[in-house]
Amino acid sequence: MDADILIIGSGPAGIQAAIHASRRKVSVAVAGKPAASAAAGTEMDNYFGTGRVSGDRLIAEGISQAESTGAVFLGQNVISSARAGDSFRFVLEDGTEVVSKAVVIATGISRRKLGIPGEKELFGKGVSYCAVCDCNFYKGRRAVIVGNESEAAVSAEMMTGYASETSWVAWDMQANPVLVSKAEAAGVRFYGSKPKAILGDAKVEALELEDGTAIPTDGVFIELGAKSAADIAMDLDVMPEMDDTIKVGADCATGVPGVFACGDVTGRPWQVAKAVGQGCVAGTNAANYVKGER
Numbered sequence: 001m002d003a004d005i006l007i008i009g010s011g012p013a014g015i016q017a018a019i020h021a022s023r024r025k026v027s028v029a030v031a032g033k034p035a036a037s038a039a040a041g042t043e044m045d046n047y048f049g050t051g052r053v054s055g056d057r058l059i060a061e062g063i064s065q066a067e068s069t070g071a072v073f074l075g076q077n078v079i080s081s082a083r084a085g086d087s088f089r090f091v092l093e094d095g096t097e098v099v100s101k102a103v104v105i106a107t108g109i110s111r112r113k114l115g116i117p118g119e120k121e122l123f124g125k126g127v128s129y130c131a132v133c134d135c136n137f138y139k140g141r142r143a144v145i146v147g148n149e150s151e152a153a154v155s156a157e158m159m160t161g162y163a164s165e166t167s168w169v170a171w172d173m174q175a176n177p178v179l180v181s182k183a184e185a186a187g188v189r190f191y192g193s194k195p196k197a198i199l200g201d202a203k204v205e206a207l208e209l210e211d212g213t214a215i216p217t218d219g220v221f222i223e224l225g226a227k228s229a230a231d232i233a234m235d236l237d238v239m240p241e242m243d244d245t246i247k248v249g250a251d252c253a254t255g256v257p258g259v260f261a262c263g264d265v266t267g268r269p270w271q272v273a274k275a276v277g278q279g280c281v282a283g284t285n286a287a288n289y290v291k292g293e294r
Contacts, residue, residue, distance in 0.1 A: 002099050003029040004290045006090060007071075007283070008078050008232060009106030011037030012272045013263025015062035016279025017104045017286070018071040024287035028071040029098060031078050031090070034059050038108050038264060039272055041124045045136065047272050058272070074098075081235040088236060088258065102286045105233055105246060105254075105261040106279065109270070112224040114146065118198030119222070126204025130270055131155035131221040135162045138219050144207050145188075146195055147223035148172045153179035155223045160186040167215055169195055169207065191215065233261070243267070251294075252282035260286045 004026035007014045014030060022028040034040060039055035047053060063073060076092040081103075083089075090098045113119060119127055128134045131145060135158060143163040145156040153175040156168040160183075168183060171194040184190070193209035198220050200206070206214045233239075233246050238254045238261075240246055245267040252260045262278035264270045288294040 001029065001096065003027045003072075004100065005029070005102045005104060005283075005286050006031060006088065006098050006100035007104040007106055008032060008081075008090075009037075009104075009108055009263065009265075010034045010059075010063070010073060011106065011108055011263065011275065012039055012058065012062065013108070013265075013275035013279040013282075014104065014106035015059065015066055016276045017106055017260075017262060017283030018066040018073075019062065019069065020280050020283035021104070021287040022066060022069040022071040024284065024291065026287045026290050028066075029100070030066070030071055030073045031076060031092060031098070032107070033075060033077060034063065034073075036077075038130070038270065042133075043124075044133075044272060055272075078232060081232045083236055083256075086258075101290050102258040102260070103236065104252075104282045104286050105238075105259070105265055106263045106275075106282070107232065108264040109244075112222075114195055114222055114224070116195055116197050118200065118204075122198055122200055122204050122220075125202065126200065126217075126219045127198060128219060128221050129223070131159055131223060133270060134219070134221070135159055138163045140164050141218040142216060143167070143219045143221060144169060144215055144217045145221045145223055146170075146207070148174045149224070150175045150179050152223040153183050155221060156183040156188045157186045159221070160188060163219075165189070165217075167191060167217065169193070169209065169215075171195075233259075233265075241267075248278075248282075250281075251285045252278055253285060258286075258289055260289075 010032040042055040045052040193211035246261040260282040262282035263275035
């Protein structure tokens with residue numbers, strides 16, 4: 001199939017890009033699975049004008065808006081991508097080929113998981129992959145940060161400003177020593193054994209370690225570092241940064257004509273507000289590019 005613009009990613013950034021691009025009367029196709037968005041299955045209370053709102057609700061309503069202006073949601077992931085002269089060629093999971101004049105990369109990032117019992121079952125019920133996103137829900141409650149790298153150190157120190165008790169589980173410490181010292185000075189409790197299981201029925205109750213320790217807690221924040229889905233960018237001759245994010249200008253354009261990026265894949269903060277704002281910019285400018293207006 002042909003499309004003026006292919007948007008890769010159907011989370012808040014990609015959906016907003018689809019809304020703005022399709023309103024410019026260009027053909028828009030959206031690849032990706034909404035359920036894989038970082039916003040799916042979550043609740044947020046820091047997004048303008050909504051109060052506490054379900055991420056699933058925002059996604060569903062956004063898709064409906066985009067479809068009403070002509071955007072087509074393909075419901076499949078891109079498995080290969082390449083430049084083809086002045087166009088871009090993509091292959092989806094079922095073998096469908098999509099050729100577009102412009103592309104918006106809104107893939108988000110893939111947060112690494114522990115792969116232990118209770119992690120999947122209690123996701124959204126005390127298990128989180130973003131401390132800065134969910135810290136406000138843990139005021140006066142207990143929290144455990146899990147991770148060996150500097151991202152975990154920053155999250156642990158930050159969480160002490162919210163939680164009544166903050167613990168940090170790091171079994172192979174690789175974090176910057178200065179950041180570790182800051183976490184220690186903030187009152188973080190350290191544990192050096194690897195996580196074994198997250199315990200709880202309807203919600204998180206404790207984190208069990210391989211040495212037999214069980215840490216009572218209300219929340220487990222898994223901060224193993226984040227790897228973005230930037231391989232697509234490299235296929236399109238866009239070189240990701242060292243942390244796998246994609247550098248863009250204020251117009252959300254990359255260094256390759258016709259390639260735009262928005263949302264979590266462009267770096268922190270990993271927040272819906274930022275993703276939606278960049279989605280507006282990327283979608284509008286991608287449409288302008290296709291229409292020869294930029």
